[in-house]
Amino acid sequence: MTTDAEQGSELRIPLSRERLLRAAIKIADDGGLESLTMRRLAEQVGAEAMSLYYHVANKEEVLDGIAEVVVTEINDVVDRIDLPTAGADWKKAVRERILAARQVLLRHPWAPRVLESRTNTSLAVLRYYDALIGIMHDGGFSWDLAHHALHALGSRALGFAQELFDPSSGAGDPDQTAALQSMAGQLPNLVGMLAEVVHDDPDSTLGWCDDQTEFEFGIDLLLDGLDRMRERT
Amino acid sequence: MTTDAEQGSELRIPLSRERLLRAAIKIADDGGLESLTMRRLAEQVGAEAMSLYYHVANKEEVLDGIAEVVVTEINDVVDRIDLPTAGADWKKAVRERILAARQVLLRHPWAPRVLESRTNTSLAVLRYYDALIGIMHDGGFSWDLAHHALHALGSRALGFAQELFDPSSGAGDPDQTAALQSMAGQLPNLVGMLAEVVHDDPDSTLGWCDDQTEFEFGIDLLLDGLDRMRERT
DNA sequence: ACCTGAACACCGTTCAAGT
DNA sequence: ACCTGAACACCGTTCAAGT
Numbered sequence: 001m002t003t004d005a006e007q008g009s010e011l012r013i014p015l016s017r018e019r020l021l022r023a024a025i026k027i028a029d030d031g032g033l034e035s036l037t038m039r040r041l042a043e044q045v046g047a048e049a050m051s052l053y054y055h056v057a058n059k060e061e062v063l064d065g066i067a068e069v070v071v072t073e074i075n076d077v078v079d080r081i082d083l084p085t086a087g088a089d090w091k092k093a094v095r096e097r098i099l100a101a102r103q104v105l106l107r108h109p110w111a112p113r114v115l116e117s118r119t120n121t122s123l124a125v126l127r128y129y130d131a132l133i134g135i136m137h138d139g140g141f142s143w144d145l146a147h148h149a150l151h152a153l154g155s156r157a158l159g160f161a162q163e164l165f166d167p168s169s170g171a172g173d174p175d176q177t178a179a180l181q182s183m184a185g186q187l188p189n190l191v192g193m194l195a196e197v198v199h200d201d202p203d204s205t206l207g208w209c210d211d212q213t214e215f216e217f218g219i220d221l222l223l224d225g226l227d228r229m230r231e232r233t
Numbered sequence: 234m235t236t237d238a239e240q241g242s243e244l245r246i247p248l249s250r251e252r253l254l255r256a257a258i259k260i261a262d263d264g265g266l267e268s269l270t271m272r273r274l275a276e277q278v279g280a281e282a283m284s285l286y287y288h289v290a291n292k293e294e295v296l297d298g299i300a301e302v303v304v305t306e307i308n309d310v311v312d313r314i315d316l317p318t319a320g321a322d323w324k325k326a327v328r329e330r331i332l333a334a335r336q337v338l339l340r341h342p343w344a345p346r347v348l349e350s351r352t353n354t355s356l357a358v359l360r361y362y363d364a365l366i367g368i369m370h371d372g373g374f375s376w377d378l379a380h381h382a383l384h385a386l387g388s389r390a391l392g393f394a395q396e397l398f399d400p401s402s403g404a405g406d407p408d409q410t411a412a413l414q415s416m417a418g419q420l421p422n423l424v425g426m427l428a429e430v431v432h433d434d435p436d437s438t439l440g441w442c443d444d445q446t447e448f449e450f451g452i453d454l455l456l457d458g459l460d461r462m463r464e465r466t
Numbered sequence: 467a468c469c470t471g472a473a474c475a476c477c478g479t480t481c482a483a484g485t
Numbered sequence: 486a487c488c489t490g491a492a493c494a495c496c497g498t499t500c501a502a503g504t
Contacts, residue, residue: 015487015488037477038478048489048490049478050490051488053480054487054488055487058478058479059479121397123416123419125397125398130421133423134421137422137425143425143426143428143430144429147400148447151394151447151450154451155395155397162387162395163388164348164349164390165358165359167380167383167384186360186363187363188363188367189363190362190363192376193370195376197380214384214385217384218387221455222454224458225454248468248469270496270497272495272496272497280469280470281469281471282470282497283470283471284468284470286497286498286499287467287468291497292498
């Protein structure tokens with residue numbers, strides 16, 4: 001990882017909000033959200049921490065900014081999707097957008113956490129939702145049903161679902177499996193379920209493939225349900 | 234708000250992990266999660282910050298602990314629910330549990346954030362999920378379908394759904410409404426939807442009633458979908 | 467066994483001062 | 486107009502020392 005500071009001082013790019021945001025995203029991508037501090041951001045960009053405050057009001061603005069950049073990236077990808085949206089076609093169109101958004105987020109694993117923590121919704125997020133509403137409305141949703149749909153999808157609309165625990169994440173870990181077995185008396189159903197699920201599909205814990213399967217199961221459940229409601233009106 | 238420190242030093246309750254966790258929950262309930270610092274926790278409990286480390290390894294353990302306490306509270310409430318679980322009755326039983334869990338979380342608005350940030354799933358959470366799995370299995374779910382169901386419900390299983398933005402939260406705020414109107418050209422569908430949704434139900438933004446309606450819409454959508462899958466096997 | 471004082475390595479941020 | 490040095494008010498945490 002080379003910082004801008006190291007690349008020789010003869011060509012010194014001036015600071016700017018945009019450059020700060022790009023640098024902040026790189027820091028979070030490389031080292032996680034914890035590693036994004038104002039001091040490190042300054043270092044990455046070859047300046048002192050105090051210089052940042054000339055271009056940005058505070059750290060909150062940095063977080064607002066990187067969230068907006070990521071969602072703008074999502075909008076760019078998603079706007080290139082050209083699918084019919086009328087009638088029953090709404091579902092495929094929405095599904096493809098959501099899965100495309102997810103692909104972008106997989107490159108920025110910190111983004112869901114930042115998006116959730118924003119109190120001011122960025123224009124980029126509003127634009128993303130606006131397009132989704134448009135597709136649903138084309139598909140025959142009333143405004144009211146579209147509104148319910150957005151709430152029901154929640155963060156899934158933007159391509160992520162936070163799980164409180166991954167029931168099969170520890171399946172490969174002997175320690176964790178043993179710990180769970182020792183509690184089989186207290187957790188009979190969980191243990192029973194994991195025994196079968198793991199046995200059926202030993203590859204289900206490799207990488208994020210498993211999450212991808214479950215994510216698609218979840219959105220299809222929701223989209224199918226919404227489609228039935230749409231048809232009933 | 235009185236701290237234990239103020240209540241006269243003649244009766245000085247000794248520190249303990251449990252007392253720290255109770256105090257930490259009080260701090261977070263009263264002042265939000267940001268206000269929960271080790272130094273303030275010590276103050277609340279009438280000790281120096283360094284004393285905490287005798288009873289607790291670090292702040293992470295405090296956060297793990299208060300998450301566990303809240304979910305234990307949920308388990309206590311939920312275990313008192315006595316409903317039939319066989320066959321089609323599974324749905325009502327699960328629904329009531331989830332809504333009861335939600336009631337507990339409404340008293341601890343910081344809890345969802347803490348629960349999401351835990352990397353070690355607490356035993357209390359495992360127990361909660363174990364009971365849910367048991368009900369579904371009684372209701373005729375295969376282990377595999379129960380597994381999918383847990384993922385699909387995600388945090389909703391524990392009673393909360395984080396929204397990235399609340400499309401109608403700013404409906405009562407003239408500033409925000411004006412800002413949105415000025416972007417009507419860019420956000421035609423969002424503006425159109427809000428115009429109708431707000432008009433239809435002017436009370437939809439008061440308190441968390443609105444969220445409650447949408448939360449129930451969301452879980453019913455999921456539970457109904459899952460029920461159809463259950464019947465097909 | 468339980469608690470503390472002094473200290474360390476970090477934060478975000480302000481403000482007057484430099485070019 | 487843009488950047489910085491010194492300083493402030495906070496963090497979480499360690500460690501040797503007190504009772």
